[in-house]
Amino acid sequence: MKIPFLSLAPAEAASVLAAAGASPRHAARLRRRLLAGGDPARDPHPGFALPRRARERLEERFVWTSLRSERRLPAPDGSEKHLLRLADGEAIEAVRLPGAFTASACLSTQVGCAMACRFCASGLDGVRRNLTAHEILEQVAVLRRFGPVRRLVFMGAGEPGRNLGAIAAALPVLRDEGDLGPRYVLVSTVGPPATIDRMAAIGLKFTLALSLHSLDRDLRGELIPTQRGVEPLDLLAAADRYRAATGRSYQVEYVLLGGVNDSRADARELARAMRGRRGHLSLIAWNPVPGLPFARPSQAAVRAFLEVLHEEGASVSLRRTVGEAATAACGQLRAAASASA
Numbered sequence: 001m002k003i004p005f006l007s008l009a010p011a012e013a014a015s016v017l018a019a020a021g022a023s024p025r026h027a028a029r030l031r032r033r034l035l036a037g038g039d040p041a042r043d044p045h046p047g048f049a050l051p052r053r054a055r056e057r058l059e060e061r062f063v064w065t066s067l068r069s070e071r072r073l074p075a076p077d078g079s080e081k082h083l084l085r086l087a088d089g090e091a092i093e094a095v096r097l098p099g100a101f102t103a104s105a106c107l108s109t110q111v112g113c114a115m116a117c118r119f120c121a122s123g124l125d126g127v128r129r130n131l132t133a134h135e136i137l138e139q140v141a142v143l144r145r146f147g148p149v150r151r152l153v154f155m156g157a158g159e160p161g162r163n164l165g166a167i168a169a170a171l172p173v174l175r176d177e178g179d180l181g182p183r184y185v186l187v188s189t190v191g192p193p194a195t196i197d198r199m200a201a202i203g204l205k206f207t208l209a210l211s212l213h214s215l216d217r218d219l220r221g222e223l224i225p226t227q228r229g230v231e232p233l234d235l236l237a238a239a240d241r242y243r244a245a246t247g248r249s250y251q252v253e254y255v256l257l258g259g260v261n262d263s264r265a266d267a268r269e270l271a272r273a274m275r276g277r278r279g280h281l282s283l284i285a286w287n288p289v290p291g292l293p294f295a296r297p298s299q300a301a302v303r304a305f306l307e308v309l310h311e312e313g314a315s316v317s318l319r320r321t322v323g324e325a326a327t328a329a330c331g332q333l334r335a336a337a338s339a340s341a
């Protein structure tokens, strides 16, 4: 199997180029061009201008990117979801979201997910494997072929806390060669607190997103069975430690499930828990997944939930659901592709 070019360290890439008969100085330009979304198959950009024989030699052993966009589902809101095929035949999803200065991408960190959140399609079949650092880089490279990506959120399939090594390896490359520093990166986790402490220890200063969803330990344990017994307030305390250690703010993610965690009382408890903390609440109304036993919250319930949080002075926003028309809920496109394979 051919070696993905972005799996090479910068120094390795330089010596590979030299061995193929090209200038080793060209390696940095090539890597930058790939990470910027250049496609050597179509792109006449000078970043790819290699002597013909050197290029042929390189292409005998290497692939410029090992994953490809197999299906692209654009939504009326301008977002587009991609089914990305990996070199070993596995599939993941990634989403590119538009925006003049905030164009972003939602990336996967694993094939599937072991966390088994009961409201998520990505966890339905468990985890198959972790993505490598170069597969994380290549998601950015491939999505940038379709438009700009200036921010990243690791909220696609997979629990980033279970693949921190690959994230820690990819982020410095994106910072140094991909014009995308950690302050424009958000990494989510369902916990436990030790995972958040490990994220702080990496020292990369990305924004943390804690997937909380309930302050009731038992209810949260039902929604995320792999996190049974984890005390939600301990997670918030770990997020506070993250902020103290990195100086970076954090986000608390709360998926509103109709009739489950969307009452005014839930909102009041959430506001109380956030009082005095420097975290921002990010609400999202659940996106229906066929076969899963939840309902989207009513608009009235969402409005009332927000109203209580505003009254209580919480820092809160309601995330719009992007790409809903394009089967946007996490994992649905991959699930549909496996079902039809």
Ligand code: SF4
Pocket: 113, 114, 115, 116, 117, 120, 121, 122, 123, 156, 157, 158, 159, 190, 330
């Ligand atoms: S919501 Fe996130 S952590 Fe939970 S199963 Fe889905 S991908 Fe995994």
